[in-house]
Amino acid sequence: MNEQHLEPLKRHPEGRALRAEVDLGRIARNLGRVRAAAGGREIWAVVKANAYGHGAVPVGRALAAAGAHGLAVSSLEEGLELRQGSIECPILVLGGLRPEALAAASAEGLTIALVGPEHLDDYARILPHHPVRLHLKLDTGMGRFGLLPSELGACLPQLERLAPWIEGAMGHFATADDPDQGFALRQRKVFDACLSQLSDAGIHPPQRHHGNSDACLRGLLDQDTHVRPGLALYGLTTLPEGRTLGLEPALELVAEVARVKAVSAGATVGYGRTFVAPHPLQIATLACGYADGYRRDLGNRAVVGFRGRTFPVVGRVSMDYLTVALPLDLPVAPGDPMILYSGDPATAHSLERLAQSLGTIPYELTCALHRRITRRFFPN
Ligand SMILES: Cc1ncc(COP(=O)(O)O)c(C=O)c1O
Numbered sequence: 001m002n003e004q005h006l007e008p009l010k011r012h013p014e015g016r017a018l019r020a021e022v023d024l025g026r027i028a029r030n031l032g033r034v035r036a037a038a039g040g041r042e043i044w045a046v047v048k049a050n051a052y053g054h055g056a057v058p059v060g061r062a063l064a065a066a067g068a069h070g071l072a073v074s075s076l077e078e079g080l081e082l083r084q085g086s087i088e089c090p091i092l093v094l095g096g097l098r099p100e101a102l103a104a105a106s107a108e109g110l111t112i113a114l115v116g117p118e119h120l121d122d123y124a125r126i127l128p129h130h131p132v133r134l135h136l137k138l139d140t141g142m143g144r145f146g147l148l149p150s151e152l153g154a155c156l157p158q159l160e161r162l163a164p165w166i167e168g169a170m171g172h173f174a175t176a177d178d179p180d181q182g183f184a185l186r187q188r189k190v191f192d193a194c195l196s197q198l199s200d201a202g203i204h205p206p207q208r209h210h211g212n213s214d215a216c217l218r219g220l221l222d223q224d225t226h227v228r229p230g231l232a233l234y235g236l237t238t239l240p241e242g243r244t245l246g247l248e249p250a251l252e253l254v255a256e257v258a259r260v261k262a263v264s265a266g267a268t269v270g271y272g273r274t275f276v277a278p279h280p281l282q283i284a285t286l287a288c289g290y291a292d293g294y295r296r297d298l299g300n301r302a303v304v305g306f307r308g309r310t311f312p313v314v315g316r317v318s319m320d321y322l323t324v325a326l327p328l329d330l331p332v333a334p335g336d337p338m339i340l341y342s343g344d345p346a347t348a349h350s351l352e353r354l355a356q357s358l359g360t361i362p363y364e365l366t367c368a369l370h371r372r373i374t375r376r377f378f379p380n
Contacts, residue, residue, distance in 0.1 A: 017256030017335070018288045019374040022054050023343070026248040028066035030233050033245050035067075038216040038227045043067075044092055044209065046230030047082070048074035053293070053366035054234060054251055055375040057085030063233065064089040070111070072228055076101050079110045092135060096145065099126055106130035113137045113170065115145035120158035127165050135168035136198075136205065140190040141183065142172045149194055156201045168207035168226070169195060176214035177238055184220050192223075217241040235343075236351055236362040243345060251351070251366060253294075253341035253373075255286035255304075257334050258321075269323050270315030274300055282326045286338060289320040293368030294340060298322075301357060303348050305339035306332070310348055341365070 035043055045068040046052075051059035060071050060082050070090030073079050079091045096115035097105055099122035105112055111133040114123070123134075136159070139146030147155060159166070171191045175183045191210050198205065208224050213232035215221060217239050232242060235249035262282050269275045269283055277283075286304075290296045299317040303310035304324050314325045326332055342349045351362040358365075 016287050016372070016374070017258065018286075018292060019254050019376050020054070020369055021252045021254055021376050021378065022059070023248075023250045023378050024058065024062040025379055026235055026250040026343075027054075027059060027062055027233055030235050030247050030250070031063055031066045031068060033247060034213065034216050034227070034229045034232045037219075037241075037245055038211070038221060038229075041221065041224060042069040042207075042226045044070050044072045044226055044228045045233055046072045046094075046212075046228055048072065048078055048094065048230070049367045050371070052230060052234050052363060053369035055377065056081055057087065058375070058377045060085065060087050069226060072230075076105060076110070079105070080108060083108045083110075090133075094145075096137070099123060102126045102132060103130045106132050111135060111167065113145070114147075114162070114166075117147055117151050117155050117158075120155060120162065124158060124161040127162065131165060133167040134162060134165045135170050135207070136166055138169060138171045138191060138194045140171040140187040140194070140210070142174045142187075144172075146171065147194075149190055149197075152194055152197055156197070156203075159198070159203055160201055163203045166203060166205050168209065169198065169205040170208070170228070171210040173210065173212060173215050173220065176212055176218060176220055181218070181220065184215070184218075188220065188222055213237065213242075214239055217245065231363060234366065235345075236366070238352070238361060249343045249345055249351060251341065252339055252343045253288070253369070254337050254339055255288040255322075257284045257332060257336045257338060258287045259285045259334060260326075260332050262328060268315075269325075270299070271318060272316055275315040275323075275325075277325070280328055282328055282330065282332060283314070284324045284326055284332055284336075284338070286322050286324065286340075287320060288322055288340060289318050291319045292370045292373055293365070294322060295358060295365070295368070297358060298354065302340075302354055305342050305347065305349055306336070311338075 045063040050056045072092045074095045092111045097112045113135045115137045137146035209226040211227040213229040235247045265279045267277045296317045302313045355362045
């Protein structure tokens with residue numbers, strides 16, 4: 001049979017003219033600020049979902065180098081990606097793990113959150129052969145993962161068998177961003193009660209952590225030894241305390257102008273003709289669309305930054321493109337960079353302001369940034 005000879009795949013050195021520029025220096029400085037706000041507690045830096053879209057391996061390396069105790073991810077696959085990127089610090093898999101995957105996790109030295117009562121016997125059987133460190137997740141009020149306080153008593157005999165591997169106990173706040181701290185304080189009480197119950201059974205997890213970014217900013221940390229911030233490390237926040245702390249957004253989304261054209265009054269732009277030029281103007285087309293994670297409902301709503309000013313995104317955002325309206329007399333040419341997400345929180349196209357205008361949170365916008373977007377990291 002004839003072998004098929006394929007030409008090597010051709011690569012375009014520059015790729016698409018769309019890039020997320022990520023300032024690792026800002027992320028390292030944010031780590032220091034969050035640590036100070038958390039009273040110097042050790043940090044499990046949350047880098048799940050590709051470091052909230054910023055790029056898991058480079059960001060993980062920067063955070064480890066800046067002194068994070070460890071990195072927290074959602075799944076085994078995310079943990080393995082960091083190990084493949086030569087990251088050697090502790091890595092905590094927050095989403096738990098089926099017993100069948102324990103051998104793989106052990107081989108890579110991953111730490112696993114124990115998120116329910118289902119597999120405790122399997123864990124006790126497998127861990128002597130494939131040891132991993134465990135963090136016992138307690139459902140103190142989030143209502144997702146974790147042992148409920150009502151389940152804890154019945155599980156204590158199994159947990160005693162697992163005690164040699166239990167390094168931590170953890171919970172997660174549901175309302176750390178709420179000015180009314182009533183529910184958060186109740187969660188803390190439930191956490192304390194669970195820790196006492198464990199302690200009475202001779203289980204003393206050396207690490208205790210319940211706090212995300214907002215809990216660090218709001219001082220909801222009590223006797224915790226560690227914290228688990230994510231969003232604040234990326235310089236984003238939904239709380240005014242974050243700005244007071246000087247958190248610096250670390251990501252800018254930049255797209256180069258692909259085409260510019262002058263249009264006359266009455267011309268329409270894009271699918272559905274939702275934009276009608278009110279007077280003659282220029283339309284710049286940028287190669288960024290909803291397939292990249294730039295939300296379709298930002299069309300006719302958002303602005304982009306260019307030459308120190310902002311200009312409206314007009315018409316519908318399509319899969320690969322969006323269009324910006326500019327005055328006729330403004331010099332603009334293919335290749336000019338425009339800023340879609342700004343790293344300056346005071347601007348109308350900052351992630352926080354855009355998220356607010358969409359009725360969502362900055363997490364959703366950064367996590368949606370597709371892997372096809374080139375990430376450039378500073379300093380390298
Ligand atoms: C279990 C857990 N811990 C910590 C975090 C970090 O939260 P934040 O990004 O709000 O700091 C998350 C984020 O979703 C999480 O799910």
